[in-house]
Amino acid sequence: MSPVLIKGARPYGEGDPVDVLVEDGVITAIGSVRVPDGAEVIEAGGQVLLPGFVDLHTHLREPGREDTETIETGSAAAALGGYTAVFAMANTDPVADNAVVVEHVWRRGREVGLVDVHPVGAVTVGLKGEKLAELGTMNRSAAGVRVFSDDGLCVADPLLMRRALEYSTSLDVVIAQHAEEPRLTVGAQAHEGERAARLGYTGWPASAEESIVARDCLLAFHAGARLHVCHVSTSGTADVLRWAKDRGTRVSAEVTPHHLLLTDERLTSYDPVNKVNPPLRTGTDAEKLRAALAEGVIDCVATDHAPHAVQDKDCEWSAARPGMLGLQTALSIVAETMVRTGLLDWRGVARVMSERPAEIGNLPDHGRPIEVGEPANLTLVDPDAEWTVRGPELASVSANTPYEGMRLPGVVTATLLRGRITAREGKIA
Numbered sequence: 549m550s551p552v553l554i555k556g557a558r559p560y561g562e563g564d565p566v567d568v569l570v571e572d573g574v575i576t577a578i579g580s581v582r583v584p585d586g587a588e589v590i591e592a593g594g595q596v597l598l599p600g601f602v603d604l605h606t607h608l609r610e611p612g613r614e615d616t617e618t619i620e621t622g623s624a625a626a627a628l629g630g631y632t633a634v635f636a637m638a639n640t641d642p643v644a645d646n647a648v649v650v651e652h653v654w655r656r657g658r659e660v661g662l663v664d665v666h667p668v669g670a671v672t673v674g675l676k677g678e679k680l681a682e683l684g685t686m687n688r689s690a691a692g693v694r695v696f697s698d699d700g701l702c703v704a705d706p707l708l709m710r711r712a713l714e715y716s717t718s719l720d721v722v723i724a725q726h727a728e729e730p731r732l733t734v735g736a737q738a739h740e741g742e743r744a745a746r747l748g749y750t751g752w753p754a755s756a757e758e759s760i761v762a763r764d765c766l767l768a769f770h771a772g773a774r775l776h777v778c779h780v781s782t783s784g785t786a787d788v789l790r791w792a793k794d795r796g797t798r799v800s801a802e803v804t805p806h807h808l809l810l811t812d813e814r815l816t817s818y819d820p821v822n823k824v825n826p827p828l829r830t831g832t833d834a835e836k837l838r839a840a841l842a843e844g845v846i847d848c849v850a851t852d853h854a855p856h857a858v859q860d861k862d863c864e865w866s867a868a869r870p871g872m873l874g875l876q877t878a879l880s881i882v883a884e885t886m887v888r889t890g891l892l893d894w895r896g897v898a899r900v901m902s903e904r905p906a907e908i909g910n911l912p913d914h915g916r917p918i919e920v921g922e923p924a925n926l927t928l929v930d931p932d933a934e935w936t937v938r939g940p941e942l943a944s945v946s947a948n949t950p951y952e953g954m955r956l957p958g959v960v961t962a963t964l965l966r967g968r969i970t971a972r973e974g975k976i977a
């Protein structure tokens with residue numbers, strides 16, 4: 549593997565530009581560095597250098613729905629979006645609820661080699677919410693599963709959730725919950741509020757999320773277990789998290805880029821590209837979520853990248869599947885909602901997109917400081933450049949981006965995985 553010299557980059561967007569030399573997958577020099585023989589040179593021109601992003605919440609759809617995304621195409625989207633590691637959710641077909649499936653996903657991710665693909669294991673067999681899957685077997689498999697979730701569905705039974713949390717403590721793994729009380733969201737189509745009412749959609753109330761988060765925080769507290777809350781969407785959930793953290797609960801939480809930027813005002817377009825679970829909420833929710841992320845009450849950003857086929861999106865709202873693409877647009881949405889607004893600086897972006905997710909997902913080689921001797925998982929971002937989102941040009945098989953045609957700030961210009969360039973100038977290397 550040839551050395552890579554990143555010339556004139558600003559780590560965390562701070563200070564004067566420096567050269568960063570990468571050899572054998574490790575950062576070996578930072579400062580003013582002479583170009584070594586055979587080195588690939590990246591002229592950074594003062595761009596922002598960050599630790600490679602880590603996504604705790606991705607749907608890669610393989611096995612089962614390769615017509616919408618594969619581990620290969622999803623990995624490409626991730627690398628182009630600045631990611632060096634992703635956690636692939638278990639709601640595949642077959643479900644990733646056993647060692648065979650999680651090892652398959654993990655191996656395929658390694659073969660593709662663009663990002664580290666860490667399979668999430670299901671909490672319950674077949675995501676049915678009836679009995680616990682063999683968490684220990686998945687944890688001890690080659691895939692080394694460290695995050696478990698029934699995402700797409702909520703582990704609604706409190707006894708089962710309690711057992712999962714208690715069992716998780718002996719494995720030192722985290723249970724990630726899709727917080728949705730199913731009894732409160734029967735037939736739900738959109739955020740419960742004035743807009744949904746006017747359009748005649750059954751509402752998805754904030755309380756369906758908040759009641760599960762409150763319950764789970766209490767269960768986790770009493771079990772001494774680690775809980776991770778997926779895609780926080782309401783300001784009330786942020787309040788519950790603040791309370792739970794204050795009393796010492798081992799809880800972490802993520803917010804998606806779309807819940808930071810988009811609101812239920814989008815409903816009036818009737819375009820199912822805006823249908824997602826949990827639904828787009830109000831402008832006040834989005835504002836409070838941004839503040840909670842800046843404050844650390846919400847730990848990190850996760851994409852909930854959810855590719856869907858044309859026939860599952862280009863249809864009547866009520867028949868459409870929920871979910872939207874996220875991997876290639878996440879950095880730009882964070883730049884727009886958090887950096888341009890002054891809520892986070894680039895060091896803060898490193899925290900919410902790399903360091904915290906790596907800690908929560910227990911990835912010791914990711915989210916590391918940009919220092920000599922550290923693994924070279926790195927992302928170079930041009931903070932001043934802008935680009936226009938075009939669904940069909942994204943690397944995903946699917947094209948269901950809610951940002952179609954939008955001009956966004958922040959362009960990922962290079963991604964390095966263990967010292968190897970995986971993406972460069974918008975192309976897979």
Ligand SMILES: NC(=O)N[C@@H](CC(=O)O)C(=O)O
Binds near residue numbers: 701826854870872
């Ligand atoms: N977010 C979504 O709307 N959809 C996800 C499932 C999920 O994250 O709950 C999917 O798998 O399509």
Ligand SMILES: [Zn+2]
Binds near residue numbers: 699
């Ligand atoms: Zn979910």
Ligand SMILES: [Zn+2]
Binds near residue numbers: 605637700852
């Ligand atoms: Zn999801």
